[in-house]
Amino acid sequence: MHKPEFSDFREVLDRLAKLYGREKPDDEACELYWNALRDISLDAVKACAALHAKRSKFFPKPSELRPKGLMPAEPTVSDGSHEAQDRRCERRWDELLQTKTALTMWHLLAAYLARVQLMDPSDELHAVRMDFCRGVAKRLLETHGPRWCTHDPHCMHAASVLLGGASIAVAHEQSAAAVAS
Numbered sequence: 001m002h003k004p005e006f007s008d009f010r011e012v013l014d015r016l017a018k019l020y021g022r023e024k025p026d027d028e029a030c031e032l033y034w035n036a037l038r039d040i041s042l043d044a045v046k047a048c049a050a051l052h053a054k055r056s057k058f059f060p061k062p063s064e065l066r067p068k069g070l071m072p073a074e075p076t077v078s079d080g081s082h083e084a085q086d087r088r089c090e091r092r093w094d095e096l097l098q099t100k101t102a103l104t105m106w107h108l109l110a111a112y113l114a115r116v117q118l119m120d121p122s123d124e125l126h127a128v129r130m131d132f133c134r135g136v137a138k139r140l141l142e143t144h145g146p147r148w149c150t151h152d153p154h155c156m157h158a159a160s161v162l163l164g165g166a167s168i169a170v171a172h173e174q175s176a177a178a179v180a181s
Helices: 003-019 027-037 042-055 082-099 102-117 124-144 153-163 165-180
Strands: none
Touching: 003 027, 003 042, 082 124, 102 124, 102 153, 124 153
């Protein structure tokens, strides 16, 4: 929601208060609800309020005015070090490798690579993150073979940037030779 929608948002809370026989929420209560829900649209809040009015006999908590599945992410506690953030990222990649298809992982890698390529190349994190991308690309190539990085333009671009076009060509030729024999 955007700040100009605050009065409409407050009206939703006022109507709910009237429906449940309560006093209208004061400014502080409205601000608390607003801060808890401002990351979703006013239409979504209105829809949840209407549904809540049909199903519940109590005034809603902020979480009850949020669509199911749109719970805010728990804030990540950062220790301020890029190393810790990179370790969390590596663990997350390892988790995704277990559950996602090879094509999905190549697409995720291509998206992450695009973000890294926007960084200043003189920044030391650029080199660290490019190394991470190269490591992921090597693992994907070893695990799933070259077919996934040669038949899709996004994957091919990421593989070429990270592993070099020549290494992709060699892997593809070895794969074709293995199939032929």
